[in-house]
Amino acid sequence: MIGEKVARAPASDVAPTLLALRGVGKVFSNGVTALSDVDLTIREGDFLSLLGPSGCGKSTALRLIAGLSTPTSGVLDWRGGGSLDRANIGFVFQEPTLLPWASVFDNVWLPLRLKGISRAKAAPAITQMLARVHLTGFEDAVPRELSGGMKMRVSIARAMVTKPRVLLMDEPFAALDEITRFKLNDDLLELWQDERFTVVFVTHSVFESVFLSNRVVVMAARPGRVFDELAIEAAYPRDEAFRTSPDYAALCRQASDVLVNAINSTAGPHHDGH
Amino acid sequence: MTVIDGTLKLDPEEARRVRQERLERVGRWVLPLAIMILAIWLWDRTCVWNEIPQYILPRPGVVLQTLHNDAGLLFSSLLVTLRITFLSLALAVIGGVGLSVLFAQSKWVEMSFFPFAIVLQVTPIVAIFPLINIYVNNQTTKLLLCAWIVAFFPILSNTTLGLNSVDRNLRDLFKLNGATRWQQLRYLRLPAAMPYFLGGLKIAGGLSLIGAVVAEFVAGATGQSSGLASRIIEAGYRLNAPRLFAALFLISLTGILIFLVLSLISHLILRRWHESALKQER
Numbered sequence: 001m002i003g004e005k006v007a008r009a010p011a012s013d014v015a016p017t018l019l020a021l022r023g024v025g026k027v028f029s030n031g032v033t034a035l036s037d038v039d040l041t042i043r044e045g046d047f048l049s050l051l052g053p054s055g056c057g058k059s060t061a062l063r064l065i066a067g068l069s070t071p072t073s074g075v076l077d078w079r080g081g082g083s084l085d086r087a088n089i090g091f092v093f094q095e096p097t098l099l100p101w102a103s104v105f106d107n108v109w110l111p112l113r114l115k116g117i118s119r120a121k122a123a124p125a126i127t128q129m130l131a132r133v134h135l136t137g138f139e140d141a142v143p144r145e146l147s148g149g150m151k152m153r154v155s156i157a158r159a160m161v162t163k164p165r166v167l168l169m170d171e172p173f174a175a176l177d178e179i180t181r182f183k184l185n186d187d188l189l190e191l192w193q194d195e196r197f198t199v200v201f202v203t204h205s206v207f208e209s210v211f212l213s214n215r216v217v218v219m220a221a222r223p224g225r226v227f228d229e230l231a232i233e234a235a236y237p238r239d240e241a242f243r244t245s246p247d248y249a250a251l252c253r254q255a256s257d258v259l260v261n262a263i264n265s266t267a268g269p270h271h272d273g274h
Numbered sequence: 275m276t277v278i279d280g281t282l283k284l285d286p287e288e289a290r291r292v293r294q295e296r297l298e299r300v301g302r303w304v305l306p307l308a309i310m311i312l313a314i315w316l317w318d319r320t321c322v323w324n325e326i327p328q329y330i331l332p333r334p335g336v337v338l339q340t341l342h343n344d345a346g347l348l349f350s351s352l353l354v355t356l357r358i359t360f361l362s363l364a365l366a367v368i369g370g371v372g373l374s375v376l377f378a379q380s381k382w383v384e385m386s387f388f389p390f391a392i393v394l395q396v397t398p399i400v401a402i403f404p405l406i407n408i409y410v411n412n413q414t415t416k417l418l419l420c421a422w423i424v425a426f427f428p429i430l431s432n433t434t435l436g437l438n439s440v441d442r443n444l445r446d447l448f449k450l451n452g453a454t455r456w457q458q459l460r461y462l463r464l465p466a467a468m469p470y471f472l473g474g475l476k477i478a479g480g481l482s483l484i485g486a487v488v489a490e491f492v493a494g495a496t497g498q499s500s501g502l503a504s505r506i507i508e509a510g511y512r513l514n515a516p517r518l519f520a521a522l523f524l525i526s527l528t529g530i531l532i533f534l535v536l537s538l539i540s541h542l543i544l545r546r547w548h549e550s551a552l553k554q555e556r
Contacts, residue, residue: 097443
């Protein structure tokens with residue numbers, strides 16, 4: 001198992017397609033074009049980051065994939081047609097979004113509870129999941145007793161407790177301090193390598209996207225669109241050594257250049273200069 | 275050694291802050307109590323110094339004496355008032371929460387019926403009572419209806435607000451997990467509305483007592499009631515000021531007790547998660 005984990009290559013063109021977005025666009029009722037003509041293929045086992053400035057529609061794209069919103073044009077093609085069962089999607093919001101009145105255990109129970117699984121029946125899965133995110137011993141705590149990082153761990157445990165095939169994350173660590181964020185990045189990667197699900201990760205941090213992903217999709221704003229894509233070929237597992245390596249620095253520089261180009265491509269009469 | 279001593283000793287500013295805090299904590303109880311005692315003493319002295327006759331302003335001691343002597347009469351009346359108060363509060367909770375859940379099912383229902391609730395709320399109950407008097411025969415039902423109309427609105431409006439102010443992401447989360455309407459109500463909207471509901475309940479508790487007393491007053495004017503309000507009217511006719519004061523004292527005491535009990539319930543329910551209940555801890 002360990003050998004297999006180490007040898008795992010970035011998901012490449014060989015991996016089967018999980019979801020293809022074809023010419024997807026989204027226009028809001030107020031006339032704003034959030035997304036325009038997006039073509040994107042997500043493959044099984046991808047850790048794909050959507051990187052871009054605010055207003056580039058990356059969160060909108062995530063909501064479309066989640067089925068929380070419908071495209072105004074184009075199609076989302078879940079491998080061979082049809083939509084993926086919602087049970088196969090986990091979603092992590094920018095805020096922890098926990099039920100403030102429920103314990104950590106009950107918060108993680110929620111998705112299973114909504115499927116009619118009793119607390120006793122769900123207990124083994126919940127306990128196991130809490131152990132995976134290093135929250136053993138905090139089962140009875142309520143959210144307000146936890147730090148920001150711990151709340152986010154609960155949120156991840158809740159998303160993963162149904163063993164989804166796809167985990168969608170909307171800038172989950174943006175509000176955390178850097179030390180906590182690094183730790184959560186490491187733990188998320190470990191989880192991903194063990195469980196082999198697909199991740200679509202929205203972020204505005206170049207460093208985070210390069211550290212985590214095998215593919216970085218850079219988006220541009222006004223209208224929101226896919227600007228370019230980078231393959232991050234570095235091998236997993238990625239750890240502290242990778243974070244301080246020249247390779248990582250070079251990849252970050254490369255991604256940063258693409259991002260700057262994406263931002264400049266927007267510059268025009270509408271550009272507000274930020 | 276000196277270093278350890280240094281860390282253990284509070285610096286002057288911190289010490290002053292701690293002292294200030296302790297003083298405030300004591301003062302919160304002692305000050306109002308002292309003012310209350312002073313006021314009662316002044317009341318007593320005013321009666322003595324000005325030789326005010328008992329039927330105009332009785333001395334506090336006389337009021338207490340009356341409370342003791344007329345205990346049987348007053349407390350049986352109090353029981354009548356309390357029964358109306360708590361029954362109407364219970365009905366206000368059932369009606370208020372029930373209606374707000376109904377309103378929460380659809381914006382259209384809320385838009386259609388909320389104005390009626392407002393009309394009921396803003397029309398003075400004293401003005402409505404003669405109508406109720408014509409249409410309803412049963413005495414208890416009459417009083418209950420009055421107290422209910424006064425008490426249910428804060429519960430309705432607060433709970434409706436609470437049910438509608440659920441975090442957008444949490445709503446999305448439930449949608450993602452395929453929650454049914456019922457599940458969303460049961461596991462998300464009702465618990466989220468709890469602090470709002472309890473706020474409304476605290477107001478409604480006081481209002482149901484006011485509603486009960488006002489209803490008795492109007493009904494008592496026609497000699498149909500046996501609650502505390504009718505004791506007050508009766509005592510007023512007979513210039514029995516001590517009993518009037520004693521009845522008044524009982525009503526205020528009841529109001530204070532209702533408020534304290536509801537505050538305690540609210541604290542016990544909310545202390546685990548709601549921010550307004552947090553400041554006590556740590």
